Amino acid sequence: MGPAVALQQALGDRAQVVATVYCGDNYANERSGAVDEILELVAGERPDVLVAGPAFAAGRYGLACGALCARAQAELGITVVSGMHPDNPGAELYRTRVYLASTRDSAAGMAEALKAMARLALKLRAGEQLGSPQEEGYIPTGRRVHLVAEQSAAERAVEMLVRKASGQPFRTEWAVPTYSRVDPAPPLKNVAQARIALISSGGVVPRGNPDRLESAYASKWLKYSIAGLDDLEPDRWESIHGGFDTTNVNNDPDRMAPLDALRVLERDGVLGELHDQFYTTVGNTSAIPTMRKFAREIAQELKKSRVDGVILTGS
Numbered sequence: 274m275g276p277a278v279a280l281q282q283a284l285g286d287r288a289q290v291v292a293t294v295y296c297g298d299n300y301a302n303e304r305s306g307a308v309d310e311i312l313e314l315v316a317g318e319r320p321d322v323l324v325a326g327p328a329f330a331a332g333r334y335g336l337a338c339g340a341l342c343a344r345a346q347a348e349l350g351i352t353v354v355s356g357m358h359p360d361n362p363g364a365e366l367y368r369t370r371v372y373l374a375s376t377r378d379s380a381a382g383m384a385e386a387l388k389a390m391a392r393l394a395l396k397l398r399a400g401e402q403l404g405s406p407q408e409e410g411y412i413p414t415g416r417r418v419h420l421v422a423e424q425s426a427a428e429r430a431v432e433m434l435v436r437k438a439s440g441q442p443f444r445t446e447w448a449v450p451t452y453s454r455v456d457p458a459p460p461l462k463n464v465a466q467a468r469i470a471l472i473s474s475g476g477v478v479p480r481g482n483p484d485r486l487e488s489a490y491a492s493k494w495l496k497y498s499i500a501g502l503d504d505l506e507p508d509r510w511e512s513i514h515g516g517f518d519t520t521n522v523n524n525d526p527d528r529m530a531p532l533d534a535l536r537v538l539e540r541d542g543v544l545g546e547l548h549d550q551f552y553t554t555v556g557n558t559s560a561i562p563t564m565r566k567f568a569r570e571i572a573q574e575l576k577k578s579r580v581d582g583v584i585l586t587g588s
Contacts, residue, residue, distance in 0.1 A: 276387060280324060283391035288398075292318045301337035308340050315341075316349055322394050323349075327356035327386040328363060330378035335363025336562070342371040354394045356386045357412075362562035364412050369558075372397060373412045407444065452561070463545075467581035470548035472571065474556035474587040475522065475529040476514030477505065488515030491555040494567045496574075500549035503536045516557035517588050529586055548580050556587055 274293040281290045294314050301307045315323055323345045328334035335357045342353035356374035357364050364373055374389040376382050389410040396403060406413045422429065429446070436443035461467050478486050484495050505526035512519040512529055527533045530551065538544050552571050556564065575583070 276327070276383060279384060280387050280391060283388045284395065287395055288322065288391075291320060298331065298333040298337065302333045308337070308344060311341055312344050312348065315345055320351060322352045322354070322398050324390055324394055325353070325355040327374065327376045327383070327390065328358075328361055329356075329376055329380060329382070329386070330358040330361050332362045332562075335361035336366065337363075339363040339367030339371060339373075343367060346371065352394060352398045354390050354397065356390045359412050362560075366560035366562055368412045369415045372403075372414070375406070375410055375412045461582050464582070465542055466545045468546045468548055468579060469535070469544050470550065470552065470575055470578075470580045470583050471499070471530055471532060471535060472552040472583055472585045473530045474554055474585075476512045476519075476555040476557075476588075477510060477522070477526050477530045477551075477553050478513055480509055480511045482511075482513050486513060486553070486555060488513050488555060489557040489559075491557075491559050491563070491567075494552060494554035494571060496550045496552045498549055499532060499547075499551045502532060504533045505530055514555050514557055514588055516555075529588070531584075531586065535584065545581075548575075548578060550574075550578070 275295065277290045277293045284290070292314075294311055296307065296311065301311070323342060325338035325342050326334065328338050335355075338355040338357065342355050345351055346353045354372050354374065355363075355367075356376045358376055358378045360378070367373065372393055374386060374393055376386040376389070393403070393409065393411060396409075403409050403411070405418075424432070433443050433445070435441075476486065476488065478484070478495065479497065486493065486495055507524060507526060510526040512522040512526065514522075522529045530553070532551070535544070535547050539547050552574075554567055
């Protein structure tokens with residue numbers, strides 16, 4: 274059904290489509306347990322390969338495809354492939370975990386997307402070694418592969434510059450990432466009368482990490498009461514961040530979340546009041562869409578608590 278008809282054509286006689294599973298974007302992203310339901314339908318067919326999408330630039334579709342593929346790969350042990358535009362939020366979230374064919378931003382690129390996905394699926398299922406993302410047409414996974422180039426880096430750079438200056442097509446070896454611009458909020462008019470919250474992406478948690486905050490790929494943020502505390506004592510607090518050596522922070526957690534310094538400023542009247550909740554997560558290898566989600570959720574809490582400003586620390 275649907276794109277699976279063209280997918281079968283792209284697969285030829287090397288594979289057979291046995292079932293098509295489909296649902297709406299809202300259902301997949303808003304209904305609790307939707308991915309579980311879809312995964313159960315997939316598992317019932319006992320497939321060798323799962324091909325999800327292509328999602329193109331549709332964000333909720335991309336997130337659903339990525340989540341399903343990651344789960345199917347981990348829990349069913351099958352080959353998985355999806356396809357989406359590099360700017361799809363699902364690409365940033367799942368490209369290091371699942372092979373994603375790089376597609377155009379709309380269904381106008383359906384035919385070429387399905388061919389790329391079929392080619393990836395067949396190669397991965399057969400255990401064939403994939404070439405570079407440029408050669409195979411998938412979104413870079415973040416893995417580094419060493420190879421010997423025929424030209425030195427200087428020669429390649431000069432050749433690229435000459436082609437660019439003369440209007441000829443060229444391809445960079447390392448595309449510069451693009452990020453959404455965030456306009457800063459206006460400055461506080463009077464910090465001495467403001468309520469300030471302390472937030473950190475440095476993974477500072479109560480010692481023993483009782484709520485199991487991940488050291489990388491954080492799936493949640495946490496909050497802890499600091500009411501009545503003047504210091505984050507090392508026997509009660511620690512950093513579980515997996516992206517740097519936490520020795521110095523764990524000797525004095527205030528180095529990452531400076532509660533002691535903020536209490537001094539509070540007593541001296543430099544700031545009006547320190548919010549009694551401390552918010553923490555880990556930014557290590559986390560996807561931008563996930564961080565945006567955390568920001569929206571924490572911001573809602575801060576507004577309810579009438580917080581005027583934030584001290585945000587990170588690694």
